[in-house]
Amino acid sequence: MNKKIGVILVIAFIALIAMGTVSAGWFDFLGGGNSNKVTIGYSPSDHDSALFVADQQGLYKEKGIETELVQFNNGGDLMTAMASGKVDVGYVGISPVLSSVEKGVPVKIISAAQNEGSGVIVSSNSGINSAADLNGKNVATPGEASIQYVLLNILLKNNGLSIDKVNSSAMKTPSINDAIKSNTLDAGVTFQPFVSSSEADGNKVLMNSSQISPNHPCCVVVASQDLIDKNPDLVKNITAIHENATNYINENVQNNASSVVKLLPKDIVSNEDVEAKSLASFPFISGLNDTYKANVDAFMKVEVDLGILNSTIPHDKLYWEGK
Numbered sequence: 001m002n003k004k005i006g007v008i009l010v011i012a013f014i015a016l017i018a019m020g021t022v023s024a025g026w027f028d029f030l031g032g033g034n035s036n037k038v039t040i041g042y043s044p045s046d047h048d049s050a051l052f053v054a055d056q057q058g059l060y061k062e063k064g065i066e067t068e069l070v071q072f073n074n075g076g077d078l079m080t081a082m083a084s085g086k087v088d089v090g091y092v093g094i095s096p097v098l099s100s101v102e103k104g105v106p107v108k109i110i111s112a113a114q115n116e117g118s119g120v121i122v123s124s125n126s127g128i129n130s131a132a133d134l135n136g137k138n139v140a141t142p143g144e145a146s147i148q149y150v151l152l153n154i155l156l157k158n159n160g161l162s163i164d165k166v167n168s169s170a171m172k173t174p175s176i177n178d179a180i181k182s183n184t185l186d187a188g189v190t191f192q193p194f195v196s197s198s199e200a201d202g203n204k205v206l207m208n209s210s211q212i213s214p215n216h217p218c219c220v221v222v223a224s225q226d227l228i229d230k231n232p233d234l235v236k237n238i239t240a241i242h243e244n245a246t247n248y249i250n251e252n253v254q255n256n257a258s259s260v261v262k263l264l265p266k267d268i269v270s271n272e273d274v275e276a277k278s279l280a281s282f283p284f285i286s287g288l289n290d291t292y293k294a295n296v297d298a299f300m301k302v303e304v305d306l307g308i309l310n311s312t313i314p315h316d317k318l319y320w321e322g323k
Helices: 003-018 046-056 075-083 094-102 147-158 173-181 194-200 225-230 232-252 257-261 272-279 290-306
Strands: 037-042 066-071 089-093 107-112 118-122 138-141 167-170 187-191 204-208 219-224
Touching: 037 046, 037 075, 046 066, 046 089, 046 232, 046 272, 075 089, 075 094, 089 094, 094 107, 094 147, 094 219, 094 290, 107 225, 107 232, 118 147, 118 173, 118 194, 138 147, 147 187, 147 290, 173 187, 173 194, 187 194, 194 204, 194 272, 219 225, 219 232, 225 232, 232 257, 257 272
Parallel strands: 037 066, 037 089, 138 167, 138 187
Antiparallel strands: 089 219, 107 219, 118 187, 118 204
């Protein structure tokens, strides 16, 4: 198109928008859409509380960021959506991120989100009192790409068993609790707040993930390489927002947890007291310091030893810190 004609057309569109004849949405058609619009994927877990707090407190809007929040059942599904370009940013477990990066999915971790925060639950009358009792039992996780599946592998290996010694299946997390309560499932490895809510419903917590793998990394914030390349300042703002929301949680979770609970989605909060207990049971974090990276390195080595990863991933392939 002739450059002069193009300029005339843009001016004409601006005039029509000013008169209310054409909506501003036409700019999307012309390739000039909102460059500060991001789609953020998450799972129905309070591990992602910083996202919910930031959204409800209007922290994204303050920075001029338009967000669309999309829920996924597990991290594997979320990473599939990121691989296809349908999601720009994800709050997701580190295990599916590591597997995706190893397979060449163009994403980078831009911040830690929390550590630990999962658990093994069984029926109170199951007769399962130790990890050894899981031998031959039906055990569900949110999926083979989930960190809960990795934790199950670690638990079994630490107790002289392997994944082929249990009947492992994938289930939606709320369904795991219901199946255990109805005695149609022997055990499940699930994430908070469903560990705490399951216990409140009368099930038994066999052990928390802090006992399986102390201080293990869990959820992280990832961004697509495309978003990083096209709008690094936007990604920096997202990491700053995450840090601010994380600070708010940590400042209130012990003595004023209700202020945090009220900002979480209703499909997560079945009971405010149970949710407050859940939030206080694991650490919320932000940033990417050397200690955190060392924990990730150790966790990657465990995944390599288990055969879940082929090899550890170098830091330059895994992290982006806005430099």
